Amino acid sequence: MNKPTVLHIVHVISGLGHGGAETVLFRLLTAPGQTDKHTVISMTDDGVFGARLRDAGITVITLGMPAGRLTGSGLMQMYRLFRQLAPDIVQTWMYHADLVGGVVARLAGVRRVSWGIRNSGANLQKSSRVTRMIAWLCARVSGVVPAAIVACADNAAQRHKAWGYRADRFRVIPNGYDLSRWAPSPEVRLRVRSSWGVALDTPVVGCVARWNPLKDHANLLAAVALSRARYPHIRLVLVGQGMTAENATLMTLIHRHGLQDHVLLLGRRDDVPDVMNALDIHVLSSCAEGFPNVVAEAMATGVANVVTDVGDAARIVGDYGYLAPAQDSAALSQALDQALQDLGTAGMAIRLQKGRERVERFFSLPSMVAAWRSHWHQLAGRKRLVYAINNPAFFLSHRLPLALAARDAGYDVHVATMDGPSVPRILSLGFQHHVIPMSRSGRNPIREFRSLLAFRRLFLDLRPTIVHAVTIKPLLYGGIAARLARVPAFIGAVSGLGFVFTSGNAAHNLVRWAATRLYRLALGHPRSRVIFQNDGDRDTLQRAGAVRPGQVVMIRGSGVDLNEFMTVPEPDGAPVALMVSRVLNDKGVHEFVEAARLTHGHPSGLRWVLAGSPDPGNPASVSAETFESWKREGVVECLGERTDIAELYQQSHIAVLPSYREGLPKSLVEAAACGRAVVTTDVPGCRDAIEPGVTGVLVPAKDAVALAQAVVQLAEDAGLRQQMGQAGRRLAEQAFDIRLIQQAHVRLYDELSER
Numbered sequence: 001m002n003k004p005t006v007l008h009i010v011h012v013i014s015g016l017g018h019g020g021a022e023t024v025l026f027r028l029l030t031a032p033g034q035t036d037k038h039t040v041i042s043m044t045d046d047g048v049f050g051a052r053l054r055d056a057g058i059t060v061i062t063l064g065m066p067a068g069r070l071t072g073s074g075l076m077q078m079y080r081l082f083r084q085l086a087p088d089i090v091q092t093w094m095y096h097a098d099l100v101g102g103v104v105a106r107l108a109g110v111r112r113v114s115w116g117i118r119n120s121g122a123n124l125q126k127s128s129r130v131t132r133m134i135a136w137l138c139a140r141v142s143g144v145v146p147a148a149i150v151a152c153a154d155n156a157a158q159r160h161k162a163w164g165y166r167a168d169r170f171r172v173i174p175n176g177y178d179l180s181r182w183a184p185s186p187e188v189r190l191r192v193r194s195s196w197g198v199a200l201d202t203p204v205v206g207c208v209a210r211w212n213p214l215k216d217h218a219n220l221l222a223a224v225a226l227s228r229a230r231y232p233h234i235r236l237v238l239v240g241q242g243m244t245a246e247n248a249t250l251m252t253l254i255h256r257h258g259l260q261d262h263v264l265l266l267g268r269r270d271d272v273p274d275v276m277n278a279l280d281i282h283v284l285s286s287c288a289e290g291f292p293n294v295v296a297e298a299m300a301t302g303v304a305n306v307v308t309d310v311g312d313a314a315r316i317v318g319d320y321g322y323l324a325p326a327q328d329s330a331a332l333s334q335a336l337d338q339a340l341q342d343l344g345t346a347g348m349a350i351r352l353q354k355g356r357e358r359v360e361r362f363f364s365l366p367s368m369v370a371a372w373r374s375h376w377h378q379l380a381g382r383k384r385l386v387y388a389i390n391n392p393a394f395f396l397s398h399r400l401p402l403a404l405a406a407r408d409a410g411y412d413v414h415v416a417t418m419d420g421p422s423v424p425r426i427l428s429l430g431f432q433h434h435v436i437p438m439s440r441s442g443r444n445p446i447r448e449f450r451s452l453l454a455f456r457r458l459f460l461d462l463r464p465t466i467v468h469a470v471t472i473k474p475l476l477y478g479g480i481a482a483r484l485a486r487v488p489a490f491i492g493a494v495s496g497l498g499f500v501f502t503s504g505n506a507a508h509n510l511v512r513w514a515a516t517r518l519y520r521l522a523l524g525h526p527r528s529r530v531i532f533q534n535d536g537d538r539d540t541l542q543r544a545g546a547v548r549p550g551q552v553v554m555i556r557g558s559g560v561d562l563n564e565f566m567t568v569p570e571p572d573g574a575p576v577a578l579m580v581s582r583v584l585n586d587k588g589v590h591e592f593v594e595a596a597r598l599t600h601g602h603p604s605g606l607r608w609v610l611a612g613s614p615d616p617g618n619p620a621s622v623s624a625e626t627f628e629s630w631k632r633e634g635v636v637e638c639l640g641e642r643t644d645i646a647e648l649y650q651q652s653h654i655a656v657l658p659s660y661r662e663g664l665p666k667s668l669v670e671a672a673a674c675g676r677a678v679v680t681t682d683v684p685g686c687r688d689a690i691e692p693g694v695t696g697v698l699v700p701a702k703d704a705v706a707l708a709q710a711v712v713q714l715a716e717d718a719g720l721r722q723q724m725g726q727a728g729r730r731l732a733e734q735a736f737d738i739r740l741i742q743q744a745h746v747r748l749y750d751e752l753s754e755r
Contacts, residue, residue, distance in 0.1 A: 005410055007380055008037045010087040012078070012101030014094055015067065016040075016047030016060075018241065018268060019210075020293050021093050021118040024152070024175050025049070030056040031178075031369045036376065039085060041078065043097065068130065075104060082108035089376050094118050095134045102145040112379045115142070115169075117151040117160055119290055139164040147379055150372075153291035153312035168461065171375055171432065174312070175291050176368025177300050179360055184302035185277050192278035196237075196264060203340055204235045206279040206303075208272055208294045209286070211242025211250065218253055219308075220285035222329035225257035227336045234262060234340070239275055241268045276301040281339050286310050287326045295321075296363050299355040304348065306335045316363070320355035362428040370407075370430030378412035383465040383753045385411040388455065388474035390438055392422035398495075398558045398666060399470060403431060405742035406749060411465075416458055416474075434458055438473055439617075448477070455481035465753050470495060476515075479522025489752035490525040494537050495558075495663035519546035529553050529748060533664035536684025553748060556688065557664035559741030560673045560732060565646045567675030567729050570653050570722065574605030575715040577679075578652035580645055580667040581612045581659070583627055584620040588658030588681065594704035595658075596635045599712055606715045609637045611648055649674035653721060654714050660701050662686050668696075669736045672728035677721045679710045695728035 011029075016022050026049045029038045039059045042050065044067050050060045061081060065074040082090065082105050090105040091114045092098045098115040105113050115138070142149065142165045149169040151157035161167045193200060205224065209215040217238070224236050236259065238250075244267045245251060254263050269275055276282065282298035282305055289311030296316050298305050305321035307313040314323055322335040342348040378384070385406050389395045395403075395415055407413045407430075415431050417423070418438040426433045436458065438451045455478050459467065468491040469478035475492045482490045523530055523546055530551045532538040538554070541547045581587045589610065596608035610630075615621045631638045642648060645667075649655065655671030655678045662685025668678055669689060678696030680686040690696040697714070699706040714721045 005377065005380065006036055007088040007376055008039070008085065009089045009091055009376055010082070010085055010105075011038065011040045012090060012092045012097045012105075013040065013042055014096045015044040016042045016049040016053070018048045020290075021116070022047065022049050023293065024118075025093060026052060027176070027178065027365065028369060028372060029053065029058050031176075031365050033366060033369055034373075036373065039087070041081060041101070043074065043078075043100070070100065075100070078104050079108050082110055088112065088380050089114060091376070092116055095131060095138055098146070099134050099138050099141070103141070106145055111147065113146045114375070114379060115146040115149045117149060117156050117290070119156065135163070142166045142169060148375065150375060151290070153289075154315065155311045156290040172427075173368065173371045173375065174363055174427070175293055175296065176363055176365040177293075177296055177359060178365045179300055179356075181273055182276070182297050182300035182359075183273075184356075188274050188277040192274050196278070198235055198264075198278075202233055202235055203231060203281070203343060204237060204279050205281045205283055205336065206237040206239065206275065207283050207285060208239040208275070208297075209284075210240040210268075211247055214286055214288045215240075216285045216287045216308075216327065217250065219287070219327055219329050219332060220283055221253050221257050221259060223283075223285065223332035223336055224262070225259060226330065226333035227340065228259070228262060230337060231340050235264060236262055237264045237266060237275070237279065239266045239269055239272065243267050272297070273301065276303055279303050280343055281306055281336065283332070283336065284308060284310075284313055285332060286313075289313055292316070296359050300359045302352045302356055304339045304343070304352060305355070306332070306339050308332065317355070318358055320351050320358060362424050364428065367428040367430055371427075372430075374407060374412060374430050374432075377410070383411050383749075384414065384462060385749060386414045386416055386459070386462060386464040386467045388416045388436070388467055388469040388478035390418055390471045390473050392417040392420045392426055392433075394471065396422055396425060400429070401559060401561070401738050401742055402745045404429075405746055407431075409746045409749070411749060414462060414464070416455070416478075434462075436474075448473075452477040452481055456484050459485035459487050465489060466491060466749055468493065468749075472515075476518045476522045479525060479528075480518075483521075483525050487525075488527060490528040491531060491748065491752070492523055492528065493531040494541070495533060516544045516546060519544065523547055523551065527752060529752065531555050531748075533557055534662075534685045534688040536661075536688075537663065555741060555744050556735055557669050557741070558666055559738035560666070560669045560736050561738050562673055562733060565649070565670050565673035565732075567673075567725070568650045570718070570725075571651055574607055575654065575721075576607045576609055576652040577654045577656050577711045577715070578609045578611065578648060578671075578676075579656045579658075580642075580648065580670075581610075581657060582618070583610070583612050583614045583622045584618055585622060586620045586660045588660060588701070588707075589622055591658045591702060591704040591707055592656060593630055593636050595708035595711060598704065598708040600635050602712060602715070604712075604715050606712065607637060608635065609639060609648075609652065611639045611642045611645070613641045645670055646674060649676050652676060654679060654711055655696075656680070656707070656711060657686060658699070658701070658707050659683065659686055662689075664689050669732060673732040673736065675725040675729040677714050677724035678728065679707065679714065691727065691731060695724050695731050 042062045043065050045062050053060050063074040063077055065071050089112045090110050092101040093116040102113045151172050154172050157170045157172050228234050243265050254260055282303050284292055284295055284307040291312045295313055305317050307321055308326040309323055310326050322339045324331040324335040403413050413431050415426050416434045416436050419435045423433055436454045439447050466489045467482045467487050469475040470493040530547050531553045579592050583589050614627050630636055649671050655676045657680045661683050664685050678690050681701040682698040683701050692698045697710045699710050
């Protein structure tokens with residue numbers, strides 16, 4: 001496997017004072033897990049963060065130019081530094097540094113310049129004339145100076161593209177937060193409130209924002225004045241530069257609304273996490289934002305959020321904040337009233353907990369570090385790998401460890417899937433995601449052709465080194481598109497041939513014939529490999545002439561994390577037969593339910609448990625009505641969709657999968673890792689996941705009686721069951737360890753990319 005490359009990245013920023021971009025830069029460079037070398041050039045002085053960066057071991061160089069002005073000596077020093085340091089990447093931050101640092105870096109011979117957009121661009125007319133002019137100039141030269149442009153928010157990226165910034169240069173990397181620093185603390189809350197002389201039951205609303213027209217404090221004060229009529233004990237805490245009694249304009253607004261006895265002015269503070277802990281509600285009243293850090297910081301601290309719908313504020317809070325339109329104090333007051341009304345309720349407690357979990361899931365500091373590192377290494381010329389998969393959730397459940405290993409091995413990893421609720425999770429892990437329009441049914445030829453064209457356009461834009469396609473549609477359409485776009489290498493992973501190949505329905509014969517021809521076309525790439533998980537699928541496609549012998553690579557499944565799926569002793573009580581699967585007809589769920597009926601009332605108290613739900617987009621799905629009827633019948637415990645699979649296996653005794661055909665079922669691999677005996681069908685994929693008679697029992701497909709007999713045999717014989725479970729764990733360690741699967745894939749990527 002390739003050794004991770006260490007890059008030297010030089011950052012150029014206007015100054016290192018107290019601001020959002022400066023804070024993110026400091027947080028990024030000093031985060032644990034930072035593996036590259038970094039140098040920071042401040043166009044002005046040390047500001048707030050210069051000394052802190054040096055204390056963290058980061059080289060900081062100041063040019064001493066006056067704020068807002070350029071000097072010939074400063075520009076020449078910057079030029080000489082670029083020539084002397086010879087960085088792999090120059091990363092600039094904000095408009096002034098983007099233009100000046102970017103141009104000087106290119107003149108000094110640095111080819112890889114990355115701009116940093118930290119401004120949403122909304123209400124830019126309220127910024128200085130110089131800032132507006134520089135933003136206009138940046139748009140004009142964005143196709144020449146930067147090799148890439150990183151925006152902190154989707155909203156900011158879209159607005160700058162509309163201004164004329166080169167659209168194909170953009171990438172969005174959300175900010176990330178250290179959750180050990182931003183965390184709820186009842187002790188801190190009590191201490192800070194005591195220092196303010198504010199009781200714990202007093203509703204305290206806060207706003208952490210410097211004095212700036214875009215922060216719209218006038219809107220905030222007007223809204224709080226309206227809410228005070230209904231909540232007379234409300235207190236407002238204002239934190240940030242300019243939030244002092246010396247700010248005459250601010251004081252005029254406070255007196256105009258009669259809030260002088262309700263407002264606490266703290267000015268700029270270095271203990272914002274402590275201040276945040278003392279609040280009940282944080283309000284973002286801005287009329288323009290990019291990616292407002294303070295919203296995610298409040299969520300991570302367990303504080304309720306009322307936000308105006310600006311920048312990515314709504315995206316950050318998701319369903320766990322209170323939203324109001326910008327520059328509408330009446331609407332903002334209504335949102336604030338709702339939050340005040342919810343304080344202390346069980347619903348608010350859930351909202352706050354879910355909000356913190358959302359930050360941890362999508363906006364963590366490690367996610368931001370990984371995304372920036374991926375971006376820089378992509379610019380430095382890493383080989384680009386695109387995973388083409390139908391469902392983003394399937395990527396996370398079945399291919400995420402491979403993508404992480406590929407990234408660690410030096411590949412620039414992109415993920416192309418249909419849209420879905422799991423996409424933000426993919427982005428939070430630092431991968432670039434691309435939405436491909438795909439339907440589940442495949443019955444509309446025009447839509448299917450559009451999917452193929454979308455893959456082709458994506459491959460032409462990205463110019464990947466390798467496309468790794470998984471699941472049927474991405475394999476077929478992605479394989480054809482890779483040939484049309486002349487992608488250097490292609491990998492198709494056959495994780496099962498699907499219901500078309502398992503169905504005995506004569507109506508499917510024509511579809512099967514067409515699918516076979518598409519396989520031949522998709523897998524005909526001159527430099528390609530086809531990964532099979534079982535011999536049956538390999539033999540089927542070889543007989544059809546879709547696969548050449550030299551293309552075949554056998555890798556048993558997508559692996560299992562042996563540290564997550566661990567063996568624990570069987571639980572006491574009645575034996576539990578557990579099936580983990582989507583509720584599809586061809587997974588054998590009908591036979592599972594019928595076997596449960598046949599064994600109902602067994603002396604052992606045998607329980608049949610089904611973890612999974614119907615998949616309405618799949619033609620083989622069990623109907624919702626049938627599933628509900630099983631729930632009412634009660635012979636099978638229907639748990640629905642679950643994510644705690646390891647725990648479910650550890651609470652069970654027997655793993656069951658009566659499927660009609662599989663690639664190599666991940667559920668059986670996970671069961672083996674947990675040391676559970678298996679009952680499954682004697683079909684391709686399932687038989688490959690066990691050692692018959694050693695780790696489990698094979699039964700004929702579509703035979704509920706044989707299934708019931710095999711499960712009862714293991715339910716009655718604890719010694720045999722546990723012996724098989726121990727053998728299953730050994731099999732998992734020898735054949736299914738995720739590290740072995742990762743290494744096999746990275747070797748394959750290296751082989752194809754080197755050729």
